[in-house]
Amino acid sequence: MAATVFRQRDMDEFGIASGGTGLIHTEPEYARNTVFGSTVVQGIYLLAVIEKQLCSLAPEWADNGDISVKFVAPVKSGDEFRVEITADEDQPGTFTIEARTGERVAVVGVARTHNTQVSSSVSQSTRPRTESV
Numbered sequence: 407m408a409a410t411v412f413r414q415r416d417m418d419e420f421g422i423a424s425g426g427t428g429l430i431h432t433e434p435e436y437a438r439n440t441v442f443g444s445t446v447v448q449g450i451y452l453l454a455v456i457e458k459q460l461c462s463l464a465p466e467w468a469d470n471g472d473i474s475v476k477f478v479a480p481v482k483s484g485d486e487f488r489v490e491i492t493a494d495e496d497q498p499g500t501f502t503i504e505a506r507t508g509e510r511v512a513v514v515g516v517a518r519t520h521n522t523q524v525s526s527s528v529s530q531s532t533r534p535r536t537e538s539v
Contacts, residue, residue, distance in 0.1 A: 409486045410455050412447045420451045447481040452513055456503060459489050460517055467519045475515030481507050
């Protein structure tokens with residue numbers, strides 16, 4: 407499980423490329439005076455990181471899959487973002503997603519391939535599950 411650390415410059419560049427240039431994402435001075443206290447990573451940027459990891463575990467997902475996520479806590483500039491994707495043994499082609507910053511769950515979700523032949527490179531996580539958010 408590799409970690410991604412989002413720097414302000416990364417968020418600014420992603421904002422320009424994606425159109426996600428809201429002040430909460432790109433203006434530290436503005437964001438400092440919000441409930442978050444600092445800039446917040448664009449949700450679509452977090453999703454891109456999750457999708458990249460998902461595609462490395464299950465390449466067939468990119469051609470024939472869907473994903474549903476819920477953003478449950480903000481990810482701020484400088485946070486270490488870790489994604490855990492676990493294959494569901496009872497439902498081939500189904501993966502649970504949990505992404506964290508430190509001990510805080512930030513994103514949860516499910517991804518599914520519509521082809522039941524799932525990549526053999528996908529393995530079950532040995533990390534204990536935490537309570538649902």
